[in-house]
Amino acid sequence: MNIGVLAVQGDFAEHCHVLRSVGVAATEVRLPKHLEGLDGLIIPGGESTTLSRLMSLYELREPVAEMVKRGKAVWGTCAGMIMLANEITEEDPVPMKLMDVGVQRNAFGRQVDSFEQDLVIKGLGDQEYHAIFIRAPVIIRIGDTVDVLAALPDGRPVAVQQGNMMATSFHPELTADARIHRYFVSLAGGPAYDPEAPLIDTPRVR
């Protein structure tokens, strides 16, 4: 099992750390050739306008779309969610139109409005998940084949799944609770999700 993490910009090292902590190999992806042989791909948090430009410039959009077509698991966190969306409320960045959702960037305001909140996530058991939202996007339209895994108390979805694709507004890579990563690894063909699996060591800053 080898999961790629898009490493053109953002907190890719944190995702790699969590993956390795749950026993999965992680590969940094900067060029299309780095996608070869991967079982899945994570598009991390970062600045979506920067990701959008660098994905176009280094011709990563088509091969990622190809991976999705071949049934590989792909997951976007925060900026990654924006990149996977079908449409967003602004012209820039340009999303990849892979998931049937509409997304609003910076939906909660500026950095001073970034927040932490506990959420119940479908499929992860009863224990709440401590979610970290940083200048986070939110889903404002959802297609018929998209499953909501978690929503805010006001009903706005913040974690969704469509087949082998996942998107979260928040950053599981910033916590020691690796349940969502384990769930994703199971989607990518790894070991079945085990809700009893322990927490990992402290998350990394870099």
Next chain:
Amino acid sequence: MVADVLTGTFTVKSGHAQMLKGGVIMDVVNAEQARIAQEAGAVAVMALERVPADIRADGGVARMSDPSMIAAIIDSVSIPVMAKCRIGHFVEAQILQAMGVDYVDESEVLTPADEQHHVWKHDFTVPFVCGCRDLGEALRRVSEGAAMIRTKGEAGTGDVVEAVRHMRAVQDAIRKLRNLPDDELVVEARDMRVSLDLLMQTREEGRMPVVNFAAGGVATPADAALMMQLGADGVFVGSGIFKSGDPVSRGHAIVQAVTHYNDPHILADVSKDLGEPMVGRSVRELSEAELLATRSV
């Protein structure tokens, strides 16, 4: 379901810096430059009235920028906007927080307002980035609540030598720390003027406790990649972009150089045909009074 919402925590402050990693933060002096920076792929812009090269040339007291100029930049881009307050000037910081600035840089590039104390940054919901020349200085700023660090370099020179010196000093101190026994750690903490707890945490993790960017003198894609290979998490470029002959191409090239910092073929490619770099001043030609990095440490 628990609906407690926590804002302004250290996690969301330092977490924001984590999202900037592998990116370039560009100094801009107006909305047009901010749009160019965003178009070039900057992860954030630093809004200020004068870039450090001009602050050097003009002399006088450098202060927080006019809020209307910062507001115009906030309105013109969707990426995060940072702005500088003077060292120790907590009211400038309060004003920047009230304006919705995404990050405050408590910066030695402006004239210090307090030579004894830095801003007590824990009191703010907006995160702070602070400069350092070595690990001790970095950890002192983290103790005060900095959620991100940048090595100082020597701003407004276009000379990367100080940025290199400071990044090497930080990395060397961390390497040394990893092998230090407990009893020597006590002395090290005293010499660095930092708490033993924070030093132990740094030794345990083998790295700076927050994200660390390079700053102060980066002028070319090769400079940016050099700082990344030396261990920077990302790069601030101040005067280096908009004081060069072709800011659009240079900004775009430096962004790519930070992503592909380990690929010399791509670095060669993006370094071509960028026009004139900023003129620059060798740090060795500066008098003691002109050095910014030695302010309020």
